[in-house]
Amino acid sequence: MERTRLICFLALSGLMAMGCGDDSNGTGGSGATGGGGSGGSGATGGTGATGGAAVDSCTNATDADVYAGLSYTNDDGVMTTGTEAAGDIAADCVFGGPPRCGAETGAVLGNNTPENRAALADCVVACTEMLAPLTPDCLACYGDSVTCGAAFCVGECAGGTELPGCISCRCGDNAGDANCFTDFDTCSGLTREDDDCAM
DSSP: OOOOSOHHHHHHTTOOOOOTTOSTTSOTTOEEEOSOOOSOOOOOOOSTTTTOOOOSTTOSHHHHHHHHTOEEEOTTSOEEEHHHHHHHHHHHHHHSSSOTTHHHHHHHHHOOOHHHHHHHHHHHHHHHHHHOOOOHHHHHHHHHHHHHHHHHOTTTTTTOTTSHHHHHHHTTOSTTOOOHHHHHHHHHOOOOSSOGGGO
């Protein structure tokens, strides 16, 4: 999944100071379909970015039903479905245009503390939930995964998330020793077709 508009775009554009959830219709130029939404999740589980220890959080029947009906079209017009759609929605909360978690991202870039990472993860959870009403623990896995990449791999991923340096960084070759992929896999319980870290 190619992601060309990354955190560097946010940094260079003044970090658009939009708070989480400022886009009241939740679409921000993109489209998604899925089950009905719900209120704020208050999810605090998760992985690497905030230090939780959730396991297999996205493998339950409720989340399976959401994935089965979920599709998303990003700002580039690329449509994804299921778990890939949920990942794209979460990433677009930070990396898409306009970012819905711009202020929280700016805080992480300016001061990469556990508190700022937790605030960004919470924002990604709330933003993602608007279009993908997954369970709170599952949403936390997505929030932490996106936050992990934003917190530890900004420079390496500036040219795209599929570049070898970016993948290596997200696989744990970063200042925080955070393996964003493994942490997400453990937290979510989902299986990816490719093991990006086995390169």
